[in-house]
Amino acid sequence: MPDTCDQATLRFGVPLIICAPSGTGKTTLVQRLRQEFPNFAYSVSCTTRAPRGQEVDGKDYHFLSVEEFLRRRDAGAFAEWANVHGNYYGTPLGPVLDTLKAGRDLLFDIDVQGAAQLHLSLPRGVYVFLLPPSMSELERRLRGRGTDEEASIARRLANADAEIRQAHWFDAWIVNDDLDAAYDHLRAVYLAATLNPAHRPALALSILEG
Ligand code: ADP
Ligand code: 5GP
DSSP states (O other): OOOOOOTTTOOOOOEEEEEOOTTSSHHHHHHHHHHHOTTOEEOOEEESSOOOTTOOBTTTEEEOOHHHHHHHHHTTOEEEEEEETTEEEEEEHHHHHHHHHTTOOEEEEOOHHHHHHHHHHOTTSEEEEEEOSOHHHHHHHHHHHTOOOHHHHHHHHHHHHHHHHTGGGOSEEEEOSSHHHHHHHHHHHHHHHHTOGGGSTTHHHHHHTO
16 A cells, blocks of 8 residues: 655654454544544545444445445455455555555454554554453353344354454553553554654654755
8 A cells, every 4th residue: 555645744744553362452542532633534444244233334334235245356446355344344445545644543344354454555553452351251241242143252252262363463452451551552553643753754854854
């Protein structure tokens, strides 16, 4: 993926990719992050799954038919895509490039396979993997949430095992045991990334040259 830069601010947006096994607390932590940093842009994915509850087309997801998803995939419209729990999901490439080029930080909520693909084309992103404190606590949270049936809980736990085994390459592991502590760590990883010279390539020279 080509790096692009806003000439006015000479700042690339920071791509922040957050992955977690279902039930770990990703939604809870991401909500907090977006509340504290309202300027974060959010990468709205395409999916072939049906809308749930209050989900809004174009805001939570772009809901597509399988035919339309595959057409866009084959036309190269996705930065990454994956089949998750039997449905297709993909990150539209155009908005990612436009947002980063405008110097705006961008949050991705994608699965581990998608993150691994994105890492190849967007290596300067910050890749965070959230871990549950234990598998028994993960099971407790999935049950406590009250949104999943027994078969779905068993499938999510099996997927969690596989995802955690694939998570060795991430930039940061954050254990979501105490919520406030996990949030402090997530915030710290994000703020540290905003200071990375890769996101502000012209800063030092602009200071030297006045
Ligand atoms: P995910 O988006 O990863 O599937 P959620 O944010 O929906 O997970 O959280 C799953 C459940 O666990 C929710 O009921 C949430 O309130 C609860 N939860 C999240 N973080 C913690 C935590 N640190 N300690 C206890 N419960 C938590
Ligand atoms: P849900 O259907 O519960 O919203 O999401 C199911 C899973 O799909 C979650 O792990 C979520 O992170 C992942 N997901 C959402 N959008 C994308 C995407 O664009 N690409 C990939 N690879 N995974 C996604």
